[in-house]
Structures are given as structure tokens and as C-alpha cells.
Amino acid sequence: MRILLLAGAFNSLTQRVHAELADRGHHLGVELVTRDTPLAALVPRHAPDLIVAPMLTTAVPREVWSARPCLIVHPGPLGDRGPSSVDWAVHLGADRWGVTVLQANDEWDGGDVWATAECPVPEVGKSDLYRNEIADAALAALLTAVDRFAAGTHRPQPQHTLPAARLLGRPRPRLRQDDRRIDWAADPTASVLRTLRAADSRPGVRDQLLGGTWFLHGGHRESTLTGRPGELLATRHGALCRATVDGAVWIPELRPARAPGEPAPIKLPATLALGDRLPPLPEIPAPLEPDDAHRTWADIRYHEDGPAGFLRFSFPGGALSTDQCRRLLAAYEYARTRPTSVLVLGGQRDFFANGIHLNVIEAAADPAAESWANINAIDDLVHAVLTTTDRLVVAALGGNAAAGGAMLALAADEVWSRAAAVLNPHYRLMGLHGSEYWTYTLPRRVGPETADYLMHRALPITAARAQRLGLVDRVVDCPAGEFGDRVGRLARRLAASPGVQSRIAAKKDRRERDEAARPLAAYRDDELARMHRTFFDPDAPYHALRRAFVRKEPSAGTPEHLNAPAARVGCTAGTTG
Known part of the structure; x- marks a missing residue:
């Protein structure tokens, strides 16, 4: 088939979808989409049999989805809606999650269901989960949906006709910085780690540190170091160790808040980002070959x-x-x-x-x-x-x-x-x-x-x-x-x-x-x-x-x-x- 991929970026999932569909002999086109992209004019040039949106943060216009079938890959289980699905999975500490392939219509994430797949949620960062378990489920569901479309006999199921027991998720709002806030004086390590991991690549967790506003990216548990909650304890190869109420976490990367008129800041190893702001802290390297008694990141x-x-x-x-x-x-x-x-x-x-x-x-x-x-x-x-x-x-x-x-x-x-x-x-x-x-x-x-x-x-x-x-x-x-x-x-x-x-x-x-x-x-x-x-x-x-x-x-x-x-x-x- 001729398949057109619509995506907000040629990211890891879009690349994998492209590569897997190409392996199966489909003829592929790609359009990277912003709010200003004239999709109604661009799509006919590709003359697709099917449109697939593996990663899209803008709505597909009615004149596009009404003229050609368009499948949306939503990284949430059946019934889930909203733009922060994977963030919520990690933030809430879910054991299982899923992916739903929907047909685009006027209702955001509310289209008819072509296929679904479930996956486990290990204790990893959001981006790792997205590139692995979520991507595996997305490919399984999407390939099923494409095969069903090609067969020409499958009829997708309207969500309102599905039994409530099958709706594993529910609509959730965007996960905002107020939801991600860490209370260093009260939050235990497990909660801090979930918060950090739910924002590890984007958008990071906004926090106050050394007199400035920073976004914290990534988090790993520390097994032995402790201190006053919120205190910076040590460095390790660019990462910072920060105390929690019952332990400590390692934060590998920081990004400064954007100042008016300045270019977009970038993520950097935490100590490099802090520069001269970094106080004297001990550099504590990890052993190359740790023993069971000294497990650390x-x-x-x-x-x-x-x-x-x-x-x-x-x-x-x-x-x-x-x-x-x-x-x-x-x-x-x-x-x-x-x-x-x-x-x-x-x-x-x-x-x-x-x-x-x-x-x-x-x-x-x-x-x-x-x-x-x-x-x-x-x-x-x-x-x-x-x-x-x-x-x-x-x-x-x-x-x-x-x-x-x-x-x-x-x-x-x-x-x-x-x-x-x-x-x-x-x-x-x-x-x-x-x-x-x-x-x-x-x-x-x-x-x-x-x-x-x-x-x-x-x-x-x-x-x-x-x-x-x-x-x-x-x-x-x-x-x-x-x-x-x-x-x-x-x-x-x-x-x-x-x-x-x-x-x-x-x-x-x-x-x-x-x-x-x-x-x-x-x-x-x-x-x-x-x-x-x-x-x-x-x-x-x-x-x-x-x-x-x-x-x-x-x-x-x-x-x-x-x-x-x-x-x-x-x-x-x-x-x-």
C-alpha cells in the first residue's frame, strides 16, 4: 500500500514505524507537521491509501481524515485520552499500560478503535519506556491495524459501544509542572524517582536550586548517601546526588529555565550546567565492579x-x-x-x-x-x-x-x-x-x-x-x-x-x-x-x-x-x- 506518515517529529517511534512498514513492502511518504502545515494541500500529492500518525501533537484537519482513512497511534490503553499518557503511566506507578490505534475524527482520541496492545511498565524513565515497551506495543497494534485495513473486511469499533470493562484507561489532563512538583522536605525517594522519571527527557521537573530555576532530567536511586532533605551531597561524573527524606537520588542532567529573549536552553550534565554555581562537593566515583553490599548508580x-x-x-x-x-x-x-x-x-x-x-x-x-x-x-x-x-x-x-x-x-x-x-x-x-x-x-x-x-x-x-x-x-x-x-x-x-x-x-x-x-x-x-x-x-x-x-x-x-x-x-x- 501507499502509506503516508504524519508526525510531529521523526522521533524514535516514527523511525521504527517507518522502518518496519518499509520492511513489509509498503510505499511510504512522510510529512512532518506543525500547526501551520497545510496538510489539506500536501496530502493529495502523496495519494496515500492510508494515513498513519505514529506521533502527532496537533489535530488532523477534517478535510484530511474525512477524505482518507487516518490511523492515530495513541500511547495509552483503551479509554485513555489526553496528551500526557506515558507521563501519567510513570508518574502514577502503573504496572501495565497500553497503546490504542484509533481512526481520526472530530473528537481528540475518541475515534473508532482498530487495534490495541498492552505492555508492562518497568521502573524506568519515560523515554526508555516509550522507546521500548510502549514502542513494542505500538508496533504490534499498528501492524494489526494495517493488516486489518488491507484486508478490507474489518470494521473498527466505536468506543461508545465497547463494554466499560474493556476501557482500561480514562481521560486525563496534561501533566503540568504543578503536578510534577517535588517537595524535598516530605516526599520519599520512591515518589521523587517517579516524578523525575515521568519527565526525564521532556519537559523535566521544574525546581529551585542554588538560587536559580532549573529543570531536572532523569533520576536514579542512591543506596548509602544520606543528608538533610533537599541538600546536595556529592557529584559523580557530571551527576548530582540530592538527599530525600529517606535516602537520596542521583540527577544526571539539568536545564536552566529560559530567560526572556534568550535562545532555548539545553540539557547538560548537571555539574556542567551549574558551572560556577556549584558549591564544593565531594566527587564520589562508583566502583567499576560493585559488590552486593555497595549497590549504587x-x-x-x-x-x-x-x-x-x-x-x-x-x-x-x-x-x-x-x-x-x-x-x-x-x-x-x-x-x-x-x-x-x-x-x-x-x-x-x-x-x-x-x-x-x-x-x-x-x-x-x-x-x-x-x-x-x-x-x-x-x-x-x-x-x-x-x-x-x-x-x-x-x-x-x-x-x-x-x-x-x-x-x-x-x-x-x-x-x-x-x-x-x-x-x-x-x-x-x-x-x-x-x-x-x-x-x-x-x-x-x-x-x-x-x-x-x-x-x-x-x-x-x-x-x-x-x-x-x-x-x-x-x-x-x-x-x-x-x-x-x-x-x-x-x-x-x-x-x-x-x-x-x-x-x-x-x-x-x-x-x-x-x-x-x-x-x-x-x-x-x-x-x-x-x-x-x-x-x-x-x-x-x-x-x-x-x-x-x-x-x-x-x-x-x-x-x-x-x-x-x-x-x-x-x-x-x-x-x-
Whole structure:
């Protein structure tokens, strides 16, 4: 079918819907919508059989939904209505939630029901829940609805005809800052965490801190530190520890309130955002290998299970700042000293990595210099992975990977991905050539023609398609919460397999042959020469694109590449767009 996607942004769910529908052979168009978008004029140009709105914050005009069927993906269970559904799920501590696919009409979230799906609500942040359990349910419900529409025999059910027992949700208002307020003198840690997690990506929790108004983003439980409620206790790699009435929480990121006439502020590591306002606080690092008696939050962890080592990391938004790259490299170097035959990178739920940290770069006194430092730091990390020849390295993608984060994964010997992950192995939408040795690793895996196609087409791809292309070696079809255990079992099995030592020897031989043919340094030098020209050219598009991205500036229409004709790649089966 010809399906037109209407979305407020090409966000994680929109990308996944696009990639999954493309895998199923549908012809896709995309329109990114604002209140001023002339949809009634744009939609006929696509001549869609069906319109799907996976993420929309504005109403579809009557002249659009009355002329063509339009399915709205609402991230709430049957009967739920309102713009803050996922926020409420986390804020209320719900055990289960759901997604409903509705036909657009005059009543907001009140259309006829095409399909529903339920999902669990683990104790994670809203954005993690949205990209994983909610997205899984959304795809299940939407694909059912699309199949029902294509069959032509299904009749959606009007909500008013459904038994009350089936209406699992109810209309709720927008969750506003007054609802999100934290009373540090009275709220227990569990309540504080729910409030923080319900606003972790957007909009944050407005609070007063050190004489200013800030939005707090993200929250993790602290197990041992305590203090006067509301007091700042310590720092850890950019995060702040703040006391509650019965414990403490770690807050990774802050965003200052917007001042009149100023550009939109951006989220930053908390200590970086505070700058000179930050009082003297102890920096308390977390142990890389914690014991059961000293459990505390950390963004990098290492543990072993027999001959398999696991280096797990989780950074907000999947971004890797210069500091995060260096700390991850130090942890990787430690892991290389351990007596393991298999080393797993990642293996957590949610993002694997998305490349350099554009927010930190934007906030730097010299963004060009910080861009340069960041790309060199991530290159150092990728180089360490590529030159590990005494064990097998596995990149385990529990969630999405993009740009330099995708290339970090490709440096490993094997890439294992959760089936729901979406990959974006390209850079050009940020005006960059890219580094991370991609000119070596990407053609090595998929061939030069497909590598060129992926870079220039710049569209998201599913894990299944990535496996067909050669980017992914194993697809693990499981819920997000089970991915870590599945990876653990697979890694132990690989480490105990009789052929592991011969594979390690063969890997070492290949690396030596590749180095003799063209040294890794040559790939890096060529890539960084292009990156240096871009970073230090104030007129390069990268700077404006970065600024617009981190400050959430509305796009001027739909990017052309989203509706460009798909090209066929002759060297690889199944690579049409």
C-alpha cells in the first residue's frame, strides 16, 4: 500500500514505524507537521491509501481524515485520552499500560478503535519506556491495524459501544509542572524517582536550586548517601546526588529555565550546567565492579561470568561526550586485562550509543575545539576495540544506535541486536562525513556499494534488515527487560564453544593482513581531515544543524531525503529502501 506518515517529529517511534512498514513492502511518504502545515494541500500529492500518525501533537484537519482513512497511534490503553499518557503511566506507578490505534475524527482520541496492545511498565524513565515497551506495543497494534485495513473486511469499533470493562484507561489532563512538583522536605525517594522519571527527557521537573530555576532530567536511586532533605551531597561524573527524606537520588542532567529573549536552553550534565554555581562537593566515583553490599548508580559497569566479561554502559540519550568516551575507554582497557575469551559491550536495555555529544559541544566555549576533542576521544575508543586481538568482542544493542554509536558497534567482531532496535548508520543529516573508522568497518561488512547507499539514503533500518545487509550478526527477539539475560546466556555459550580460540587466532591474522594492506591510521587520518575542515569552518552546515537539533528548533518543512525515491543496491539482496 501507499502509506503516508504524519508526525510531529521523526522521533524514535516514527523511525521504527517507518522502518518496519518499509520492511513489509509498503510505499511510504512522510510529512512532518506543525500547526501551520497545510496538510489539506500536501496530502493529495502523496495519494496515500492510508494515513498513519505514529506521533502527532496537533489535530488532523477534517478535510484530511474525512477524505482518507487516518490511523492515530495513541500511547495509552483503551479509554485513555489526553496528551500526557506515558507521563501519567510513570508518574502514577502503573504496572501495565497500553497503546490504542484509533481512526481520526472530530473528537481528540475518541475515534473508532482498530487495534490495541498492552505492555508492562518497568521502573524506568519515560523515554526508555516509550522507546521500548510502549514502542513494542505500538508496533504490534499498528501492524494489526494495517493488516486489518488491507484486508478490507474489518470494521473498527466505536468506543461508545465497547463494554466499560474493556476501557482500561480514562481521560486525563496534561501533566503540568504543578503536578510534577517535588517537595524535598516530605516526599520519599520512591515518589521523587517517579516524578523525575515521568519527565526525564521532556519537559523535566521544574525546581529551585542554588538560587536559580532549573529543570531536572532523569533520576536514579542512591543506596548509602544520606543528608538533610533537599541538600546536595556529592557529584559523580557530571551527576548530582540530592538527599530525600529517606535516602537520596542521583540527577544526571539539568536545564536552566529560559530567560526572556534568550535562545532555548539545553540539557547538560548537571555539574556542567551549574558551572560556577556549584558549591564544593565531594566527587564520589562508583566502583567499576560493585559488590552486593555497595549497590549504587553508575553509568559504566563491568562484571564477569566465567570466561565472558560484560562492559555495560548507559548514557542519557545515548550520547558520548569526550569525558564519557575517555572513561569508557579506561573501563575497556581494564576489561582487556581480565582472563576472558569473550567481551560484551553494551547489553543493557535502551540506547546503545548515538555518537558525539552535541549538547555538550553546543554549550562549549569553543564548539569547534570540543567537537574535535570529542571525535578523537570516540576514535580512540573504537581503535581499542578494533585492535583487540586476544578475545572476541561482541556489541550487544539493547536499543537504538546511530552515527558514531553504530560505528562503535561495527568495530566489534559480532553485533547482536534486540529485534526492536533501529539503526541509523549515517552522518550526513548533521552535515558530517563521520569518523570512528567507518570507512574501514562499514564496507568490510556490507561492501562499498551498500555502504555508500546507507550513508547517502540516511534512513532508519530495522535490526532484521541490518542482519540481511550484514550489519548485524544475531537478532534477539525478546522484551527489553529480558535482553540482558539473553545476551548473558549467549555470551557464556560462545565463550565455552570449542572453536572460540581458533576464531580468535583467525581474527588476529585478519587484522594483521588488513593492517599490512592499509593501516588503521590511514583511515583515521583521512576521516579526521574531513571532520577538521567541517568543525573549524564557521560557515559549515554542521554548526547550524547542530544548533537546531539541540535547541529543538522546528524544522522548515519535511526533509527531502524522507520522500526521495528509493534506489536499488545491486550487490546485496533485500536492500531497496
